Amino acid sequence: MLFFTFGFSNPRSSTYLFNMKLKFSSLFFFVFSVLLTFAQKKKEPQVLVFGSGIIGYSAAVQASLSGVQTLWIVDDDVLVPEFMLRPTGLENLPNVDGGIWLKTLMSIRASAPSDSLARIDKQELNPRLFENAVEKVISQQTNLTIVRSSKIAAINKKRRTWEVILGNRYSYTINCIIDASIDQKLSLFSHKDDNEQKNTKARKLEEFSPSDIRSLVAAGEFHNDIYGVQLADLIHYENNGFFNLAGVSNIIDTVASTAPLRSCIGQALGATAAYLAFFKKESSEIAIRELQTELMNYGARILPYQDLSIDDPNFLAIQRVGLAAVFEAKWQGNLVSFGREDKVINTEIKQIFNQLYSRSQLWFLENNARVDELTLKDALSLIKFVGLRGDEIDREVQRYWSEKFNFSGTYDEDRLLRRYEFMVLLDRYASPYVKKVSQQGNFVF
Secondary structure (H helix, E strand, O other): OOOOOOOOOOOOOHHHHHHHHHHHHHHHHHHHHHHHHHHHHOOOOOEEEEOOOHHHHHHHHHHHHOOOOEEEEOOOOOOOHHHHOOOEOOOOOOOOOOHHHHHHHHHHHOOOOOHHHHHHHOOOEOHHHHHHHHHHHHHOOOOEEEEOOOOEEEEEEOOOOEEEEEOOOOEEEEOEEEEOOOOOOOHHHOOOOHHHOOOOOOEEHHHOOHHHHHOEEEEEEEOOEEEEEEHHHHHOOOEOOEEOOHHHHHHOOOOHHHHHHHHHHHHHHHHHHHHHHHHOOOHHHOOHHHHHHHHHHOOOOOOOOOOOOOOOOOHHHHHHHHHOOOOOOEEEOOEEEOOOOOEOEHHHHHHHHHHHOOOHHHHHHHHOOOOOEOEHHHHHHHHHHHHOOOOHHHHHHHHOOOOOOOOOOOOOOOOEOEHHHHHHHHHHHHOHHHOOEOOOOOEOO
16 A cells, blocks of 8 residues: 655645645556556567577577567577586587677676687586576567467467467467477478478588678588578578578587587577568568678677687678678688688689779779789779779878788788788778678679
8 A cells, every 4th residue: 555645734625635636646647657658668579489499599689689579489498408407518610609609608707709718618618607698698688588488389370470379378469480499399380381392401601602602691510511501591481471490401400519500590590580570571672781780790700711710800891891702712621711811813803893893894904914913002002993082091091000900010002912901901991791782692783
């Protein structure tokens, strides 16, 4: 019971009674407005993720990070059982950790992203510490609601949404659904025409063409090889916002060493579903560059170059130019690199530059005979020409060579340029990543 003191008035006076009614009315409308505001803020979920494990966890966290109300239905009392039930050790190829997976690892020790620390932490993951890290990441998600130890009784297709009924008969109206369970428990509800299904498989990254690279949304180690996942793999079996793992089923298992890759796939699924729910679009309308940018904004390591550490100050610049496929990746066994120390060869970049920048043909006509390996002066000349930039760039690069660009050595316009330096400068002054591409990775002009 609430007690209010309104002052010492004569209880028999009409003025007293009037004041009482007025104050009570004011109080009533105040409480009502507070409750109404709370009700308005409590929004229905737009994305539902089903299934415990690292895929479901990563999908749910990313959908929440992408700004949509997300409901994670966990069919277990443990959120990520592969790491919360027993000590687990895993070894991976170098520099494959990223995104929500790496964020969780770093939450164990409250550290900034670091490949070396991740390698140490993965040697033996303590279940209690991993659980604390997961709970810490979840606690930061204002758009995420979790329902544990629950089953889904029915899923009914509405006109533009899905009605999801839980085992307790509670129902939700959902825009997008992700079946992140390893055994695909929601397959009975997918409503996908079996006649439309084709045999698609995720492939090794070394098999990717340049256009395939441009449509990449996830990559990582699977049994000692680097595999890539394109947007097409994620949406091939998508049906009106209902996602499953069919397009990547050949690289889905419960082996500990595949956790970074599975987390990347979950994160990409979460971002894709959030994109459809937020923009109210079909999967065929997804802008691949917008999706990739959203993933990289939250630490996704879309291209796991072994010669690029995640704490490199130019990490994102290299990722963006890599996703434009300006250079072919270098392979040594099962390790992939962007050729950090390699020189920039005229003939290696001419064709791709002519696709990216129509003006570049004029530059190569004038300089083809003279230039073989690009010096810093040549590279800046080319970048200024295609980027429609002036000579102020020369002065800026000289001034910030070490301070802003974090390049080694000293500024010397006659030095032969490395790929690392060229990619950073190209990203800053004539970014090829912003060129629009189709979902198949082809340039759209």
